[in-house]
Amino acid sequence: MPTTPDVTTAPPASGRDALSDSGLLDALQHQVALFARRAEQTRLGGVGQVRNSMDRAAYLLLNRLDKEGPMGVKALAAGMGIDSSTVTRQVAPLVDTGLVKRTSHPEDGRAVVLQLSPRGKARLEEVRSSRRQLMELLTEDWAEEERQTFCTLLTRFNEALSARMAAPAPPAQGTSPA
Structure with missing residues (x-):
């Protein structure tokens, strides 16, 4: 058009x-x-x-995990100024496609930590x-x-x-x- x-x-x-x-x-x-x-x-x-192969939300989430390292959903949400449920929704496809890994918190095995995977790091770059x-x-x-x-x-x-x-x-x- x-x-x-x-x-x-x-x-x-x-x-x-x-x-x-x-x-x-x-x-x-x-x-x-x-x-x-x-x-x-x-x-x-x-x-x-x-070009246009990664949406804004994914880019910002991956970028933050790359710059600040592994973190929980609440910390990620707070750092981005958005709600935890929004982060959870936005992270799900990143986990499904292998760009982000969910791991257990080293000090509290019940807590989940999000981490950029090697594939996610390569894709982000x-x-x-x-x-x-x-x-x-x-x-x-x-x-x-x-x-x-x-x-x-x-x-x-x-x-x-x-x-x-x-x-x-x-x-x-x-x-x-x-």
Whole structure:
């Protein structure tokens, strides 16, 4: 299906008045929405045969197990900011396909620990490599400093989103706190 480019206004060149801040924030939210849609459409899966071959949930779970080592469902869920039942559902196909192993906790045999299998490690590296190639293609005309700045700002943005999600919800407008 053909797509047409999304048109947005460029952010104001300078000035810090309310109107320009509003325009800049409108442009920012629009670009974030476009990014979210395009990322979901393409799943930013990489290039070649590996493209779109691993969904976001699987990638994030495997990546966390690789970076932080074996852990229980509760620890994995807490680290990802999601519910344990969601992790359990998302891990099941990874166990079924041999990417993750369930083992007994070394100190409490009743507890289950999730661990990246050698097959999972190899698969994760294959997907990482493909995604790394995609990032290289998308930013091939960027200076290294631009890549670093974008990564730093995107990391900061994601951390702010995570903190916002973890914060208690503010009281609804028009109501007073009890």
